[in-house]
Amino acid sequence: MEQSQDNPFTFTVDVSEAKLDKYDHHITRSLSEMSGQYADQPAYDSALAREDVLLYEVYETSRPENSGELLNGISVLHPGKVGDEYFMTKGHFHAVLETAEVYYCLKGEGMMVMETPEGDWAVEALRPGKVLYVPPRWAHRSVNTGADEDLVTFFVYPGHAGHDYGTIEVQGFRKLVVEENGRPKIVDNPRWRSPQNGR
Amino acid sequence: MEQSQDNPFTFTVDVSEAKLDKYDHHITRSLSEMSGQYADQPAYDSALAREDVLLYEVYETSRPENSGELLNGISVLHPGKVGDEYFMTKGHFHAVLETAEVYYCLKGEGMMVMETPEGDWAVEALRPGKVLYVPPRWAHRSVNTGADEDLVTFFVYPGHAGHDYGTIEVQGFRKLVVEENGRPKIVDNPRWRSPQNGR
Numbered sequence: 001m002e003q004s005q006d007n008p009f010t011f012t013v014d015v016s017e018a019k020l021d022k023y024d025h026h027i028t029r030s031l032s033e034m035s036g037q038y039a040d041q042p043a044y045d046s047a048l049a050r051e052d053v054l055l056y057e058v059y060e061t062s063r064p065e066n067s068g069e070l071l072n073g074i075s076v077l078h079p080g081k082v083g084d085e086y087f088m089t090k091g092h093f094h095a096v097l098e099t100a101e102v103y104y105c106l107k108g109e110g111m112m113v114m115e116t117p118e119g120d121w122a123v124e125a126l127r128p129g130k131v132l133y134v135p136p137r138w139a140h141r142s143v144n145t146g147a148d149e150d151l152v153t154f155f156v157y158p159g160h161a162g163h164d165y166g167t168i169e170v171q172g173f174r175k176l177v178v179e180e181n182g183r184p185k186i187v188d189n190p191r192w193r194s195p196q197n198g199r
Numbered sequence: 200m201e202q203s204q205d206n207p208f209t210f211t212v213d214v215s216e217a218k219l220d221k222y223d224h225h226i227t228r229s230l231s232e233m234s235g236q237y238a239d240q241p242a243y244d245s246a247l248a249r250e251d252v253l254l255y256e257v258y259e260t261s262r263p264e265n266s267g268e269l270l271n272g273i274s275v276l277h278p279g280k281v282g283d284e285y286f287m288t289k290g291h292f293h294a295v296l297e298t299a300e301v302y303y304c305l306k307g308e309g310m311m312v313m314e315t316p317e318g319d320w321a322v323e324a325l326r327p328g329k330v331l332y333v334p335p336r337w338a339h340r341s342v343n344t345g346a347d348e349d350l351v352t353f354f355v356y357p358g359h360a361g362h363d364y365g366t367i368e369v370q371g372f373r374k375l376v377v378e379e380n381g382r383p384k385i386v387d388n389p390r391w392r393s394p395q396n397g398r
Contacts, residue, residue: 006334008313008321013303013328061332067266068297068335070355098267102355104212104303114207122207129212131353133260135205136267154330156269156301156355 011061015106018076018152024062025073029090030054031082036169037090039176039189040083047082054078055087069159077110077144077151084178086110091141091173093117095162101140101155103132108151111184113173114138117195121174123186126151139168143177145184171195210260214305217275217351223261224272228289229253230281235368236289238375238388239282246281253277254286268358276309276343276350283377285309290340290372292316294361297335300354304329307350310383312372313337316394320373322385325350338367342376344383370394 011022031044032052038044047053060073080087091113094101103112105126114122116137124132126142134140144151171193175186210221230243231251237243246252259272279286290312293300302311304325313321315336323331325341333339343350370392374385 006336008311008323008331008333008337010323010329010331013330015328063299063332067359068295068299068357070269070299070301070332070357072301072330072332072355096267100262100267100269100358102269102271104353112207124207124209129214130209131212131271132207132209133262133269133271134207137205138207154303156271158267158269158357159299160266 013074013106013154015152018074018107018150020059020074023059023073025058025060027058027060028054029056034090037172038082038085039191040085043083053080056089063159065159065162067158067160070156071159071161072154072156074106075142075153075155077142079144079146079148079150081179084180086143086145086177086179086184088143088177089141090165091139091168093139093164093167094157095164096160098136099158099161100136101134101157101161103134104154105130105132106152106154108144108149109146110151111143111145111177113141113143113175113177115174119174119195123175123177126153139173141173145177212273212305212353214351217273217306217349219258219273222258222272224257224259226257226259227253228255233289236371237281237284238390239284242282252279255288262358264358264361266357266359269355270358270360271353271355273305274341274352274354276341278343278345278347278349280378283379285342285344285376285378285383287342287376288340289364290338290367292338292363292366293356294363295359298357298360299335300333300339300356300360302331302333303353304331305351305353307343307348308345309350310342310344310376312340312342312374312376314373318373318394322374322376325352338372340367340372344376
């Protein structure tokens, strides 16, 4: 083909290995980076004392950060629990609040926990073949409710969206997903702080 | 969950059946809507005289058409040929030229034929697990090169992108994909008109 400064490109998802054959960024988050996010602090402390376990990995391609571009990649959330709370991602609002995100679930089983600045909340189940639309304004966190399998999702969001992790770090999500009698259950987060914006 | 005007939602892709369990639009294109797009006009005429066959179907969810939203759905391109040219989509530029599109191939085998307003071109192969990034400015058309299987892709593009079908209707794509000795081959389109914009 002829040369151009910005050519189409492809990469391949190996779903069973949860890997891409090409990517620009490989972001990893381990237990020590989730301080204060799990409800059971003694369980968190003792788990961290044993090992700073890898919770999840994100593979992303690099694109200009403007509204015509689509940032995309895969998220690989490993299975496990801290106390009875399932492994989860940090979760975030977009810095440009009025931007959406789309997920296509490739492997595993889990839930997306979502919340608006006004305190509305929603939880949707994820399993392979399921598409989840996170509308503008909804913070989102994935939770792996599987016993021993990675939760792998393909995600796409607008190039100008950006990330706001700070709000969730301070206020937490309103709902947690815990294991009860071997099954996931959505419960109130006792440490949730009602957001400053809104009611 | 609490009520909100714009809640998260999910739908499920049944890949083997090439269907969604929920969608807002079902767009279909049959042979009669592709007049002038296939290179072999006598083959097109005789195929159409036999049957106005369904070439492809698009299932899409409806969202506001602004830059914070992501339009998404699946495209199902059926197998077949007109003469030795494989079944293909109409193909288009985005009305807002500076907008990208992302494809995740779910089933089948095919190619994406792409082209800029300056006449640069690219062709990328599609097969399950492959992600294709179509950068801003590239017109795109999918081609099903499989013998007897649908080409199914999940697509995402910015809400404000829009469609410009007219430019391709007039000028065609620079490259065609034809079957030669049982295999796909990229050839020049003898009827391609050099674009007015650019060189």
